[in-house]
Amino acid sequence: MSEDQPRVLTASVHDFRYFAALLRGVNFANRASVSITPDGFTVTVEEARCLTATAFVFSHVFDEFVYNPDAARPSQRSQPEDDDDELTATAFEIPLGTLMDCLNIFGTAGLAPGTSQKKKKSQADGDDSDGGRGSGRAGGKGKGRADADDVSGNARLDQWFAPGKGTGMRMSYAGPGHPLTLLVAEESGGPTATCEITTWDPEPRLELAFDSDAVVLKIILKSSWLRDALSEIDPSTEKLTIIGNPPPPPGRAARSSAPPCFRLKAVGQFGSTEMDYPNDREVLETCECAHPVAFTYKFSHITRALRALQSSLKASLRIDDEGLLSLQFMMPAPRRPGRRSQAFIEFWCLPLDE
Known part of the structure; x- marks a missing residue:
């Protein structure tokens, strides 16, 4: 997909630990449904047709959040707009465990800022499938499994990540059939990692109607x-x-x-x-x-x-x-x-x- 082609979602944040903490709270099933709206998005998982969990991630969690639902329907962009059409959510499914592993690629997806957990709690989470091995310290040095020589990628980092702000992330989704793309970097001049996570068409989920x-x-x-x-x-x-x-x-x-x-x-x-x-x-x-x-x-x-x-x-x-x-x-x-x-x-x- 070309850089000029509009994406359904573009979101970035200078320190993604808070975002990671929200996802970690529902990371007990690998397949998750994502629903994007102008106000943010939800991540929903279920188990045994008896339990569902949803993380509500509002747009203010990010420093940049741009939602363009029309990008998911390219055949409609050339047609006259219908004033009666309402914006609908864009939905897809992802392997949530893989997303958590990608966020923790530098070992920095630890505790969210503002939490007051004991150290032993974070160590206990380190054995889980979400890879939560980070110490939660802003600007910590990661393991650096990404390619630090990607000059073309580093040239555009300053507009997404500010130095001294912890591990930053830029996330984008181009629409059905495209992967969810993550760009993760500890600092503007440091190593970066680009991850492409497979997405699937959404399937009907368990709906529990609470009265x-x-x-x-x-x-x-x-x-x-x-x-x-x-x-x-x-x-x-x-x-x-x-x-x-x-x-x-x-x-x-x-x-x-x-x-x-x-x-x-x-x-x-x-x-x-x-x-x-x-x-x-x-x-x-x-x-x-x-x-x-x-x-x-x-x-x-x-x-x-x-x-x-x-x-x-x-x-x-x-x-x-x-x-x-x-x-x-x-x-x-x-x-x-x-x-x-x-x-x-x-x-x-x-x-x-x-």
Whole structure:
């Protein structure tokens, strides 16, 4: 494809660690659906027709974000424009694990700026398939597997990457039948890597319709409270039951015999474990439950959210009257002047039939 031909998507960022953290939160299935709109794009994966996860990557995450949907339909560019036509999303599928490996080609796709994880957490992620072996330090020296003698590529780097800004990335997509192209560089005068990732036509995905008007349990809490609880459960656990009880009326203290507002019950081969959360604003920022509820889920599905929990600030847990679970994780905002919008990752999980 010629340089002058318009692309469907062109996006660049001087430090892609925040972008990598968003993708890492849903990197538990290799095949991912990407949907691009003028506001950004979503990356969605699913597992066992019971679990879906979506990372919402808004355009402000990038320093440059140009979306040209007409480039995906070259046969229409010569025809008169129809004012009634609406902009539609451009969709395709990619191997997400391969994309994460490409981002980490210099070993710098570590922790996102603004997160406060422990060092041992980042080391644990280093064994995962996303190749998260970086230390998360801006401007760190990578392993340099790219060709540093690509003079023609380096000649145009200054317009995309600023020195001292960490590892930069330029991403482009020319349309159906074309690969997703990544240009990764640690600095304008350093080594670069160009990666072309195969794309596929999108296939129908699992659609889980959450009924926001029929929510029977809503919990908002710090991600660390939920992350620590899930991390302490034995990995051999098979089922996790989420139990909710109505909180006491405002101004009235809960009785000592009253059940907890929020409880996690894990059941496995070696017994069961219960973890209770008190109705304390320091623990549960929001607890809405009209009557006692309990729904059970496959524990291995719930643990898929641990990566997102590790990078997020707050977690919102909602369950509708059919037992469909919605987990939404608010990510820290990128540290940029005038850009305070926060991205988020959302999981939907079907309950077990019991």
